[in-house]
Amino acid sequence: MTRKMTGAKMIVQALIDQGVDTVFGYPGGAVLPIYDEVFQQNSIKHILVRHEQGAVHAAEGYARSTGKPGVVLVTSGPGATNAVTGLTDALMDSIPLVVLTGQVPTFMIGSDAFQEADTVGITRPCTKHNWLVKETDKLSGVVHEAFHVATSGRPGPVLIDIPKDVQFATGTYTPKAPSTSRYQPQLKGDLEAITELVAAIEKAKRPVFYTGGGVINSGPGASQLLRELVEATGFPITSTLMGLGCYPASGDKWLGMLGMHGLYEANMAMHGCDLMINIGARFDDRITGVVDLFSPKSKKAHIDIDPSSINKVIRVDIPIMGDVGHVLEDLLKIWKSRGRKTNSEAVAKWWKQIEEWRAVDCLKFNQKGGTIKPQHALARLEALTKGHDRYICTEVGQHQMWAAQYLGFEDPNRWMTSGGLGTMGYGFPASIGVQMAHPEATVINVAGEASWLMNMQEMGTAMQYNLPVKQFILNNERLGMVRQWQELLHGERYSSSWSESLPDFVKLAEAFGAKGILCSDPDDLDDAIMEMLNHDGPVIFDCLVEKHENCYPMIPSGKAHNEMIMGENVDTQMVIDKDGAVLV
Amino acid sequence: MSALKIKKGATSHSAYNLRPNFSDVVERHTLAVLVENEPGVLARVIGLFSGRGYNIDSLTVAEVDHTGHLSRITIVTSGTPQVIEQIKAQLGRIVSVVEVHDLTVEGASVERELAMFKVSGKGEQRVEALRLADIFRANVVDSTLESFVFEITGAPDKIDAFADLMRPLGLAEVARTGVAALSRGG
Structure with a gap:
């Protein structure tokens, strides 16, 4: 059945057909016809953000916490360019987004019209795909295709640029139909390769699962299969920052996060393993450290839906292209049919070695004196929110790494952080998107004061929609991670890494009509956190923490996984050689 | 394949x-x-x-x-x-x-490129250019009393070789299409 309608109405109709319930956006001249249609319906809620970057991050938070694509609606020119950071963030972290931008009318494109920008040109490298739609008849088909592309294969952000005259004109609406798209990524892995991996699993003496965001993107079923595989084989498992929650932190096979600020036992296991099974991770430089020294003696298997991830950074022995869920299903089937074998004796010995590494207790910290250690603040937050239906967002920096280290995630889709791009300002709008999707849940954004200020205007959004997001700011009055690197690498010359005129966060909260809590005494911390959790509304929690705390363990740049530096008894001066200094 | x-x-x-x-x-x-x-x-x-x-x-x-x-x-x-x-x-x-x-x-595959060469010259140079063009199976697609435009197709190496020969004979301008290629067989 086809129907005639305006382009603007088509957009709204196509979103409804795609099951969209929430759109994050900001109006402007070139999208007014669409906003007019949004006004005249009740199926889709529109959340007015305070900056287009906030809209995209909020949609990312929505997408990551639900597994559904996030939708953004912004205007032409500055609306579109402000969305670019969020698009790049979503591309790096494989987050499905559909971003709709207004454009000047087709007959004015190229004339340097008011609020004109070459949006498809600007966003070509930071989207998975984008479209400029010049005919109203094609509009609804493109929207349906956009959802297909954003969510199929390796997910990512897509953008549709819609000139204003196309929104006004009438055309024929094409309903959502089974996709006829040429774009059909392969989901099933090669059975020969999977069998080869099973054989390697049967023989492995020192195996480790190295998991990543691909497990989470593959859906909750993939996490379930992963858990079954880990329990059945008894192999240790670590995860990247993006993969936290795919295996429960309380599980006894869990080694914690790996990488630059990963746990000692996780990195040592990666370095010393004889079989590395990469499931949905991409050998990011935060994980590998210096490539030549990365896990030198292991056989490596890599399961990834994106062929370009395979052999990009690290040469692997068993590449398997496919969706994690599909591959794990086949893997388990084949492994079981061959008798569920592992070299359990050798693996037990491997675990004994891992227990020795664990005994180092690399996250140990000493909360003493009258100042709150940031680690302590997070350990208390963890303890006091343990039973909650909890979602955690973060900004980017030291607090992010501490949150990954000290908070435990039992399930996928509970952890929203900017991994690939490292976008300061991500967490607060993301927490708004998460809270929109999960109105009853406890949504906490673990932040640093510097990151948080980057998108603090979104307090207005949180207040307008009464979203009780908790902004847990570890305030060290420093750009902590920058300061740490300057201490370690740049002779303690703290160039522009502290903020001299921070706002009074309690007053700032009150100015927006929200609640502000200041806490600086370790003895008050628990009560203050409870006060934050019990308040029904947005809270800015200003937690004044130790100003010069460094984030450890740390693999210094230019070093291998077995050369970590630890929190205690560290000689921080010149531990990193000159070759490492060029790496970021 | x-x-x-x-x-x-x-x-x-x-x-x-x-x-x-x-x-x-x-x-x-x-x-x-x-x-x-x-x-x-x-x-x-x-x-x-x-x-x-x-x-x-x-x-x-x-x-x-x-x-x-x-x-x-x-x-x-x-x-x-x-x-x-x-x-x-x-x-x-x-x-x-x-x-x-x-x-x-x-x-196996075949690669071909089309190029046009403008060669300006007089007298003996002009004759020599025409003679070499004939050897290379280049066509004359434009001619004045002081210049030729040759059209040549072939593998990139052949075109390079032709360019090298034309240079001392008054090569003024070159336009090349870049390589088009197809695999051999069915």
């Missing part, structure tokens, strides 16, 4: 073919990329090469299937085996890319 074809997430078999040797030797490869002919598709392909720091030695593009709206982009690129594999995988990831063929490894 199909075994080495990378297409939309790659065929399952190609997993094995992606196992590279991590050699440092720079190789020259000719890639044939079939794309949906839609606005901006060339920019996507070129942007991939510039954004990720790959080389383009030559590039040609034209629509080859008017009903299916498919264009064929022939790219001559160079890099280590690992880089070449990355280029193919990255190309395969572009949503508008339908097929990627590496003609250099998919059996």
